[in-house]
Amino acid sequence: MNKLSYTVLLCLSIMFSGLSYAQKFKTEFKLREVAKDTVCVNMQTINSPYDDYLPFLIGKKDMLFTSNRKNTQEGQTLQYSEKVYWTREKKKNDWQKPKKNGYSWNSDNNTALIGIGDALYYFYRSYWKDNGEIFTAERDTKGKEPWQASNLKKMNYICTKYDENSITPSNGDSVFFVSNRNGNYDIFLQVGEAKASPVEILNTEYNENDVFFSFANQTLYFSSNRPGGIGGYDIYRAPIIDNTFSAPELLRDTMINSSSDDRDFRWYNDSLMYLSSNRLMGLGGFDIYNIRVKSRNVYDTIITEIPIIVDTIKDLKGELYAKLKELGLFPFRGEVQVGAYRYIPSLDDFLTKFPCIKTQNIRMDKIIVDDSITVHKYIVDTLYTDVDKAVNKQIEIEAMRCLPDEVFSDMPFIGMLDKDKNRYAIFWKKDEFHTKKVFYIFKNGKQIWKTRLF
Amino acid sequence: MKKTKYILLSVSLLLISTQSYSQRIWGNPVGQYAYNPAGAAMNDLGELVSCFYTTYESAINSPKGLMLMGSSTFPTDNIGAGFRLTSESGGVIKNLMGEATFMYRVNLSRDTKLAFGLSAVFNQIGLDYDLLTPQHSQDPIITIGAETGSYVDANFGISIYEANHFYFGVAGYNLIGQQTSWLLPNFTNRASRLISASGMYSLNLFQGDGKLETTVVGMTFMPQDDFTFSYDASTRLIMNKTFWVGGGYSNSFVKLLLGLYIQNLTVGYTGAIGMGDITSYTYAFPKHELFLRMELNTSSSSR
Numbered sequence: 001m002n003k004l005s006y007t008v009l010l011c012l013s014i015m016f017s018g019l020s021y022a023q024k025f026k027t028e029f030k031l032r033e034v035a036k037d038t039v040c041v042n043m044q045t046i047n048s049p050y051d052d053y054l055p056f057l058i059g060k061k062d063m064l065f066t067s068n069r070k071n072t073q074e075g076q077t078l079q080y081s082e083k084v085y086w087t088r089e090k091k092k093n094d095w096q097k098p099k100k101n102g103y104s105w106n107s108d109n110n111t112a113l114i115g116i117g118d119a120l121y122y123f124y125r126s127y128w129k130d131n132g133e134i135f136t137a138e139r140d141t142k143g144k145e146p147w148q149a150s151n152l153k154k155m156n157y158i159c160t161k162y163d164e165n166s167i168t169p170s171n172g173d174s175v176f177f178v179s180n181r182n183g184n185y186d187i188f189l190q191v192g193e194a195k196a197s198p199v200e201i202l203n204t205e206y207n208e209n210d211v212f213f214s215f216a217n218q219t220l221y222f223s224s225n226r227p228g229g230i231g232g233y234d235i236y237r238a239p240i241i242d243n244t245f246s247a248p249e250l251l252r253d254t255m256i257n258s259s260s261d262d263r264d265f266r267w268y269n270d271s272l273m274y275l276s277s278n279r280l281m282g283l284g285g286f287d288i289y290n291i292r293v294k295s296r297n298v299y300d301t302i303i304t305e306i307p308i309i310v311d312t313i314k315d316l317k318g319e320l321y322a323k324l325k326e327l328g329l330f331p332f333r334g335e336v337q338v339g340a341y342r343y344i345p346s347l348d349d350f351l352t353k354f355p356c357i358k359t360q361n362i363r364m365d366k367i368i369v370d371d372s373i374t375v376h377k378y379i380v381d382t383l384y385t386d387v388d389k390a391v392n393k394q395i396e397i398e399a400m401r402c403l404p405d406e407v408f409s410d411m412p413f414i415g416m417l418d419k420d421k422n423r424y425a426i427f428w429k430k431d432e433f434h435t436k437k438v439f440y441i442f443k444n445g446k447q448i449w450k451t452r453l454f
Numbered sequence: 455m456k457k458t459k460y461i462l463l464s465v466s467l468l469l470i471s472t473q474s475y476s477q478r479i480w481g482n483p484v485g486q487y488a489y490n491p492a493g494a495a496m497n498d499l500g501e502l503v504s505c506f507y508t509t510y511e512s513a514i515n516s517p518k519g520l521m522l523m524g525s526s527t528f529p530t531d532n533i534g535a536g537f538r539l540t541s542e543s544g545g546v547i548k549n550l551m552g553e554a555t556f557m558y559r560v561n562l563s564r565d566t567k568l569a570f571g572l573s574a575v576f577n578q579i580g581l582d583y584d585l586l587t588p589q590h591s592q593d594p595i596i597t598i599g600a601e602t603g604s605y606v607d608a609n610f611g612i613s614i615y616e617a618n619h620f621y622f623g624v625a626g627y628n629l630i631g632q633q634t635s636w637l638l639p640n641f642t643n644r645a646s647r648l649i650s651a652s653g654m655y656s657l658n659l660f661q662g663d664g665k666l667e668t669t670v671v672g673m674t675f676m677p678q679d680d681f682t683f684s685y686d687a688s689t690r691l692i693m694n695k696t697f698w699v700g701g702g703y704s705n706s707f708v709k710l711l712l713g714l715y716i717q718n719l720t721v722g723y724t725g726a727i728g729m730g731d732i733t734s735y736t737y738a739f740p741k742h743e744l745f746l747r748m749e750l751n752t753s754s755s756s757r
Contacts, residue, residue: 051757068755072662073618076695077499077718077749082756102564107531108498108617109753124756127529132756152531165756286757 038255041290042282045095046087049284050080053276054264056116061089062146065288066112067098074108084113084123086147093290101147104137117169121149124165133159134167134177157193168213168220171240176211176220185209187222201245202238209233210263220245223263230372231259235275252374255291264288270343293343319451320426320439321387324416327441329424334390334414336380337425338362338397339404342373350378356402379415390414391426477627477648478519478542479671479686480505481702481709481724482745487525487536487555489652489671490611490625491571494557495534497617500526500750507743515545515585525555526750532559536571546585550578553609565616573609575628577645578602605632607645622653646675665692667700698722706730707741720747 046052048069055065068082083106085098105111107125110132115122119139126132137149158164158177165185166178174191176199185207188196202208206226210233213220218240223233229250234257238248251257256265260279263286267273273291324330338357344350347364351357363381368374380397384390397403397412413427425442441449479489484503486493495501501524508518525536534557542549552575559569580602607630613623627648656667672685688702690711700711706729713722722745 053757066756072658073656074497075618075749076715077751078497079695081753103561103567104564109751110755112756114756125529125531126753126755127527128752129754132754133529154530163754 037294038253039292039294040255041093041292043095043288043290044283046085046098047283047287051082051278051285052288053286054112054114055266055274055276055288056113057266057268057274058116058146063087063089063095064101064113064116064147065098068110068285071100078108081108082110082112084111084147086145104149104152105147112165114165115167115169115175120169122155122167123152130163131161132163132165134164158190158196166209166211168211170213170220171215171218176213178209178211187211187220199245202236202248207233210265212264212266214267216269217267219267221265221267222248223261223265224248225261230254230257232261232278233263235262235265252368252372254372261286320441323441323449323451324387327424327443328418329416332385332387332390332416334384334387334416334426335382336384336390336393336397336412337415338378338380338412340375340377342375344378345376347378350376354402356400357397360397384414394426477650477673479673479684479704480521480745481507481686481688481704481726481741481743482711482713482722483667483669483688483690483698484521484523484745484747486613486615486621486623486652486654487523487538487571488521489650489673490613490623491536491553491555491573491609492557492559492569492611492613492623492625493615493621493652494525494536494555494569494571495527496569496615496621498527498531498753500524500752501747502750503745503747505743505745507741509742510740517542517544519543525557533557534559538573543582546581548580548582550580552576555609562614565619567615567617569613569615569623571609571611571613571625575607575609576604577607578604605645606630607632611650618656620653620655623651625650625652649674649676659691663694666690667692703729709741713745718749718751720749721745722747 046063046065048067050067050069052065052067052069055063057063064084064086066082067085068080071079071081071083074081084101086101087095087098089095100106105113105123110124110126112124113121114124114134120136121139123135123137124132125135134155135152136155137152140148140150158167160179160181162179162181164177164179167175168177169175172191174189177188177190177196178185179188180186182198184205186203187199187208189199190196202220202222204224204226206224208222208224210223211220212222220238220240221235222238223235225233235251236248237251238245240246251265256262256273256275258277258279260277262275262277262279264276265273266275271293274288275291276286276288278286324332338360339350341350344353347362350362350364361381362378365377365379366374367377380393382393384393391414394412394414403412413425416424416426418424423444426439427442428439439451440447482505484505486496503521503523505521506519508516510516519540519542521538521540523536523538525534527534536555536557538551538553538555540549540551553573555571555573557569557571559567562568607628609625609627610629611623611625613621615621615623627650628645629647631647632645650671650673652669652671654667654669656665658664659666666689668687668689670685670687672683674681674683684705686702686704688700688704688709688711690698690700690713692698695715697715698711698713702709702711704726707726708729709724709726711722711724713720724743724745725739726741727739
């Protein structure tokens with residue numbers, strides 16, 4: 001009996017030791033973001049067959065914009081002059097019919113709302129041809145309606161005999177505004193009431209216009225018809241880092257910039273933006289568009305604990321090594337890429353999203369795909385000259401299990417270039433690798449070879 | 455000689471007491487500024503208005519007149535200026551009037567403004583010597599030109615309005631009541647003060663494709679023992695901001711109004727026929743008035 005008991009106990013021990021090994025392959029369900037889609041919606045309930053532009057959100061539900069739509073009350077001469085209108089969101093993406101604001105805002109001549117600050121509205125008014133002037137009005141934040149304003153005053157220290165037609169408050173008591181005092185429309189910085197100075201890093205010999213400063217991401221957005229864009233006026237961004245502008249960059253998203261004129265870009269957060277454009281499919285003239293970025297989420301099964309046998313890869317001087325040699329990839333130069341994303345635009349954002357990777361020395365490279373789409377690549381900042389070390393790093397990162405691996409571009413892989421600038425990648429498919437140890441080689445995005453490691 | 459003097463004295467008194475030549479009611483929609491200094495630059499546009507009229511009342515004494523009027527705002531929204539020139543004659547009498555106006559206005563509510571206008575006025579009154587046949591060659595009218603003269607005065611008006619929608623205002627003309635004594639050294643006379651009230655209301659029709667605009671003007675002299683009142687009421691239907699037809703009634707005359715809008719130009723015609731007793735003394739279709747307005751849009755869009 002005792003012998004039998006010991007035998008049973010031994011069998012159970014062996015059995016449970018096997019079970020405990022199997023429990024390492026536990027799974028859990030986790031919500032995972034797999035893609036983001038940019039959607040561009042024509043705001044048809046507020047747009048007209050005429051020009052509708054300069055959208056400004058006030059709070060979450062009110063929008064002010066400018067339009068030169070036909071005015072029933074005024075005579076032929078002034079019926080298409082621009083005026084400021086107000087609308088309110090009734091329910092999600094459903095806006096009230098716009099109402100024209102009164103004389104606190106509009107004159108019978110052209111009037112446009114060109115900027116909003118915490119305490120002030122900024123208006124464009126024109127009494128003489130090509131001599132638009134900027135006025136301020138104090139916001140009545142306690143008023144019944146968001147458009148209430150008073151004490152209209154001309155900004156004498158900005159206005160000249162030239163045309164000033166766009167303004168945005170910035171940090172402290174500074175504002176950026178647009179003027180054609182130097183010939184073409186340029187962006188100027190005004191600090192207090194001192195003399196304004198052009199912002200040379202942003203200006204070109206072409207027009208820069210429609211300034212909008214986002215305090216949240218310390219970035220100035222503007223439009224320009226400079227060469228190198230997608231067509232007509234395009235929208236550019238220039239972040240401020242350490243009180244200095246970075247060189248402006250074109251927004252590559254084709255939902256934002258089109259071959260038509262794209263202006264008045266408003267960035268409120270990553271998933272809420274507005275612009276005006278005379279692109280095709282509009283109601284006529286400039287229309288206001290709502291840009292939304294939607295995330296598509298799926299539930300996925302992630303193996304959170306698996307046996308990783310890094311030290312089993314002791315020698316790759318087999319088929320893989322020979323193939324790399326055949327492909328002209330020796331002497332070996334490779335980097336381990338850990339992800340490529342359109343909407344993770346900085347290293348900080350990447351490390352915030354995938355904190356486990358902080359233990360690695362990661363850098364970000366920016367590339368343009370298909371001539372228009374900006375992609376941010378995150379790479380281990382080491383150039384490997386040894387295939388084994390590169391593969392081990394690849395496996396080490398994969399073993400962290402904190403990176404998405406649904407699509408090829410999100411998998412850690414080894415990137416290489418041959419002398420003809422062909423792009424090669426060594427990667428594996430997650431489940432297949434863990435069971436069969438299969439490696440793939442891709443050339444310029446197409447699979448050309450695969451092998452087993454052992 | 456004596457007879458001629460009395461005739462001329464009577465004519466001069468009539469002229470000065472009525473001032474009808476420098477402040478008349480126009481048949482066309484000339485705008486409130488013609489009746490009220492506060493009506494200058496009502497819709498922020500610079501504008502020039504000219505109006506010519508003639509009335510065939512008799513073979514040689516048909517009154518006729520020409521008005522040139524302009525106004526504009528300054529780049530502050532609250533301040534405007536205007537001018538008005540009229541040249542009129544009725545028989546032997548000629549009148550030239552020049553008016554310069556300063557206008558200030560404030561916003562009363564979301565869409566309504568209150569405007570004040572103050573004008574300085576220069577009046578020159580004379581005679582058409584070609585039509586003059588004095589009985590005596592030594593008549594003072596020939597030898598010293600005794601019936602010509604000029605004076606300056608002031609007008610003031612107040613108006614509440616929403617541009618292109620409605621207005622109502624009252625104005626006082628010849629407020630100083632300037633003393634005039636041109637004919638005889640010891641004779642004293644004063645220009646009569648004139649009170650004018652004018653109003654307009656415009657109603658949108660056909661979902662904005664049409665407008666029905668009704669205008670009323672009334673004038674009287676103050677103080678005056680013999681109360682006289684001139685008035686005009688007219689209504690016009692404006693279609694597609696392109697043309698108008700309308701009608702009206704004014705002191706024994708029935709009016710027909712026609713006009714065209716061609717971009718920033720407005721061309722109008724008003725004809726009137728007499729009603730009642732006046733038909734015995736005039737031609738069947740005696741009154742004609744032509745009107746031309748040019749709007750000067752100096753504003754440009756932010757785009």
